[in-house]
Amino acid sequence: MKGNVIKYEQDNIDTDVILPGTYLKIHDYAELATHAMEGLDPNFHSKVKEGDFIVAGRNFGCGSSREHAPIALAHSGIKAVLALSFARIFYRNAVDGAFLLPIEIDEDTLKDVSEGDELEINIDNNEIKNLTKNKKYPMKPFSELIGKIIAAGGLFKFNP
Amino acid sequence: MNITEKILARASNKERVEPDDVIFANVDSAMVHDVSGPGVIKVFEKLQKQGISVEKLWDPSKVWVAEDHFVPSAEKVSAENIVKLSNFTKNYGIAKHFKYGLGQYGICHTLSHEEAMVLPGQVYVAGDSHTNTTGALGAFACGLGHTDMAYVLLHGKIWFKVPETLYFRLNGKLPDHVMAKDFILKIIGDIGTDGAAYKAMQFGGSGIDEMSVDERLTLTNMTTEAGAKNGIIEPDKKIAKYLAERGKTNYTPLRGDSDAQFEKTFEYEASEMEPIVAKPYSPENISVVRDMPTTELDKAYIGSCTGAKLNDLKAVAKILKGRTVKIRTEILPAAISIYKKALEDGLIKIFLDAGVVVGPPTCGACCGAHMGVLAKDEVCVSTTNRNFPGRMGHVESKTYLASPLVAAASAVTGKLTDPRDLK
Numbered sequence: 001m002k003g004n005v006i007k008y009e010q011d012n013i014d015t016d017v018i019l020p021g022t023y024l025k026i027h028d029y030a031e032l033a034t035h036a037m038e039g040l041d042p043n044f045h046s047k048v049k050e051g052d053f054i055v056a057g058r059n060f061g062c063g064s065s066r067e068h069a070p071i072a073l074a075h076s077g078i079k080a081v082l083a084l085s086f087a088r089i090f091y092r093n094a095v096d097g098a099f100l101l102p103i104e105i106d107e108d109t110l111k112d113v114s115e116g117d118e119l120e121i122n123i124d125n126n127e128i129k130n131l132t133k134n135k136k137y138p139m140k141p142f143s144e145l146i147g148k149i150i151a152a153g154g155l156f157k158f159n160p
Numbered sequence: 161m162n163i164t165e166k167i168l169a170r171a172s173n174k175e176r177v178e179p180d181d182v183i184f185a186n187v188d189s190a191m192v193h194d195v196s197g198p199g200v201i202k203v204f205e206k207l208q209k210q211g212i213s214v215e216k217l218w219d220p221s222k223v224w225v226a227e228d229h230f231v232p233s234a235e236k237v238s239a240e241n242i243v244k245l246s247n248f249t250k251n252y253g254i255a256k257h258f259k260y261g262l263g264q265y266g267i268c269h270t271l272s273h274e275e276a277m278v279l280p281g282q283v284y285v286a287g288d289s290h291t292n293t294t295g296a297l298g299a300f301a302c303g304l305g306h307t308d309m310a311y312v313l314l315h316g317k318i319w320f321k322v323p324e325t326l327y328f329r330l331n332g333k334l335p336d337h338v339m340a341k342d343f344i345l346k347i348i349g350d351i352g353t354d355g356a357a358y359k360a361m362q363f364g365g366s367g368i369d370e371m372s373v374d375e376r377l378t379l380t381n382m383t384t385e386a387g388a389k390n391g392i393i394e395p396d397k398k399i400a401k402y403l404a405e406r407g408k409t410n411y412t413p414l415r416g417d418s419d420a421q422f423e424k425t426f427e428y429e430a431s432e433m434e435p436i437v438a439k440p441y442s443p444e445n446i447s448v449v450r451d452m453p454t455t456e457l458d459k460a461y462i463g464s465c466t467g468a469k470l471n472d473l474k475a476v477a478k479i480l481k482g483r484t485v486k487i488r489t490e491i492l493p494a495a496i497s498i499y500k501k502a503l504e505d506g507l508i509k510i511f512l513d514a515g516v517v518v519g520p521p522t523c524g525a526c527c528g529a530h531m532g533v534l535a536k537d538e539v540c541v542s543t544t545n546r547n548f549p550g551r552m553g554h555v556e557s558k559t560y561l562a563s564p565l566v567a568a569a570s571a572v573t574g575k576l577t578d579p580r581d582l583k
Binding site for chain 1: 212230241287289304310311319353528530549555
């Protein structure tokens, strides 16, 4: 999986900025995508491309349980969010709904990756390559259950 | 095992569970509302296209529905969502649907306890992050997204990783000017908005024993803001009485074993607690009210599942009685049953005499939906639960989270005020 980085270095990027509450009444995925990250970066919708990755700090997706948040990102083209850590409901929504991959990275990776870098993510060997900077970074392996749900393509396709 | 582990062991038909065990827990009660319900309907539509059957729910008698976020409908999309939700209830034969403006209605988390929709020892999941609230009754109560709720509605179970538990002991009774909201803001300030991420937060000690059920609900409600999977309090006589008053006596409560394990125990002395606010833009960004520089306000908002229970309204009335507000103040009781009790107890007259507007139950402006959202640069003191950028309206509005006592005292002076400093 290859894509380019959109970077927000801060911690606690919450669901209220990923998809503001006023849009919770909307359930059309394409329309939700037009409001993704509106509370933090009004330019997100114009700059995001199919296959991009978001790179961010600690506790990404904290706040509400709205599945609108991973939906809006995924339908904007985001294939993975790489963050120091994730809030629990965002994490399970992303995985169980098969919207995008939540990948935990370390502090050094967060510092090293720049906006626009091209990354290649390989979840089979837990490796992230920075093709722009010709570097490799580690990713935290998924737990056994999460790995199986991702491999199955979401919770409904997973056979416990 | 502690209470969370015991409930999850029982729900997964295991003798014993340990933190980090992955289990599928059988669900006793499941709820969706006018945001997560249409979200689940959308998931059902997707599943149907994939050839997965969505013909029947696992057990419609264990499912209930509330209308709370976008009611009363301000525009047609919200109105259509309510129609969609009503059809869903009808088509699947769902047992209980709290319709807005028909009998009992209000915010889902408030209904969960007011109507005793969840009982001690049960596993309760719902499509809303503040589902944690109901853990004050001694249940495992946890918020989920739309896909997970769709899975629960069709299969009656869902996966969990058994959480580590953080134990918060409150020694002694909180002083009269301090509320549960101050205590939980203090905790979130200490551990941070991810301080309990993926973990259980359990509360106990003499200070919790002394607390009313409404106040305990404020604690568990706000565990969401520390990232917790669930908040929980072992059920006692007060809970039994509360549920009996609501006609529920037949349940099997669980309590932790005497050798229950906790990842960490935090001790707090009630006598040292003070009125606290969380400043913009995070619930962890706390300050003692008296340490704040003069902070002028545009508005006070007293509402939500966190801060508009009957006990919260009584605290506000104690301050507003015989006084008038200096800034726009909105009070929205969290359920119509609470509104009615507030009317019978004379609280509504006190509010109206003070010059505030009393609105209908709704999540309303707490989540920036409608009915009182904030404009750019507006500054609000609020009894709600979150103050991230844009949470209550414009991304450059500012919300100070506070107890009902602090919010009411601040409404009277027009600036952030410790209730003790009110003349």
